[in-house]
Amino acid sequence: MSSFASQGASAPPAPANVDVTAIFEQISSWHQRWEIFRGVYTPGRNPVSTLLDGVGLPKDLRGCRVLDVGAFNGCFSFECERRGALEVVAMDLQDPRDLGFDALSKLLGSQVRFEQGSVYNLDSTSLGEFDIVLFLGVLYHLRYPLLALDQLRKVTKGTLFLETLVIDNRFLDGQKDFQALRNYHPALENVALWQFYKGAELAGDHSNWFGPNIRGVLDGLESAGFSPRLQSTWGDRAGFQAAAGGPGTIGASYEGASDIVRKGLNL
Numbered sequence: 708m709s710s711f712a713s714q715g716a717s718a719p720p721a722p723a724n725v726d727v728t729a730i731f732e733q734i735s736s737w738h739q740r741w742e743i744f745r746g747v748y749t750p751g752r753n754p755v756s757t758l759l760d761g762v763g764l765p766k767d768l769r770g771c772r773v774l775d776v777g778a779f780n781g782c783f784s785f786e787c788e789r790r791g792a793l794e795v796v797a798m799d800l801q802d803p804r805d806l807g808f809d810a811l812s813k814l815l816g817s818q819v820r821f822e823q824g825s826v827y828n829l830d831s832t833s834l835g836e837f838d839i840v841l842f843l844g845v846l847y848h849l850r851y852p853l854l855a856l857d858q859l860r861k862v863t864k865g866t867l868f869l870e871t872l873v874i875d876n877r878f879l880d881g882q883k884d885f886q887a888l889r890n891y892h893p894a895l896e897n898v899a900l901w902q903f904y905k906g907a908e909l910a911g912d913h914s915n916w917f918g919p920n921i922r923g924v925l926d927g928l929e930s931a932g933f934s935p936r937l938q939s940t941w942g943d944r945a946g947f948q949a950a951a952g953g954p955g956t957i958g959a960s961y962e963g964a965s966d967i968v969r970k971g972l973n974l
């Protein structure tokens with residue numbers, strides 16, 4: 708294995724005559740913390756290196772096409788570019804100027820391409836297929852999570868790396884307290900569950916819709932035609948790797964067998 712493969716590429720020195728702090732201050736929506744230049748970190752709280760270790764992303768991405776869905780500031784995409792990816796596409800619902808993506812891209816001289824769009828509209832005809840798809844911190848924000856997994860499967864030819872909140876130790880009970888599922892019954896950890904939040908019950912945040920347990924994520928991925936495995940857990944989060952392949956189970960359903968549904972959902 709080359710030294711690049713074992714260590715990954717490290718952050719370059721900050722460019723001379725550029726006031727990085729002043730550029731950071733112009734960006735109002737910070738989410739990610741990443742070593743953009745040696746010893747210089749973006750001011751968000753979501754730690755890029757911790758999450759990428761959590762999902763087990765290889766250090767060497769040379770030759771890979773990468774898609775980062777829900778890219779936000781873009782630091783995961785830029786890190787993939789730093790790891791040598793052949794091509795990186797960053798996708799998010801939001802405008803890349805509002806996310807600070809454009810400013811960071813310019814600062815880095817990055818070739819990452821931003822596509823403003825939704826996971827529900829992923830299309831392999833226009834985007835092609837990807838060796839690596841990142842789907843980090845997005846699943847529980849979706850009102851239609853299984854549809855998203857079906858769409859991700861269409862553009863994944865290699866591996867999906869997924870990170871999410873999981874409820875195994877964070878099931879919200881009727882009293883609005885958090886409980887471990889095993890405290891209700893040890894068998895519940897082996898039952899696929901997706902807890903629904905109709906409002907802002909989870910963390911006071913209206914953007915949270917479904918909290919799955921680990922079994923729920925694994926079974927959801929499998930039903931979409933992936934071969935998934937749990938990579939690691941930390942706190943109330945878990946990282947998964949899901950290889951493209953496997954029969955999936957949607958085809959056996961009314962919806963999966965229906966051209967009307969498939970056409971309507973662009974499946």
Ligand SMILES: C[S@@+](CC[C@H](N)C(=O)[O-])C[C@H]1O[C@@H](n2cnc3c(N)ncnc32)[C@H](O)[C@@H]1O
Nearest residue numbers: 753777778779799800801824825826843844845
């Ligand atoms: C909590 S942030 C996670 C950002 C990043 N992946 C990370 O882990 O730091 C969720 C992101 O998902 C994006 N998002 C939400 N729904 C989406 C959808 N349907 N399609 C694409 N992106 C979506 C949001 O705009 C937001 O940038």
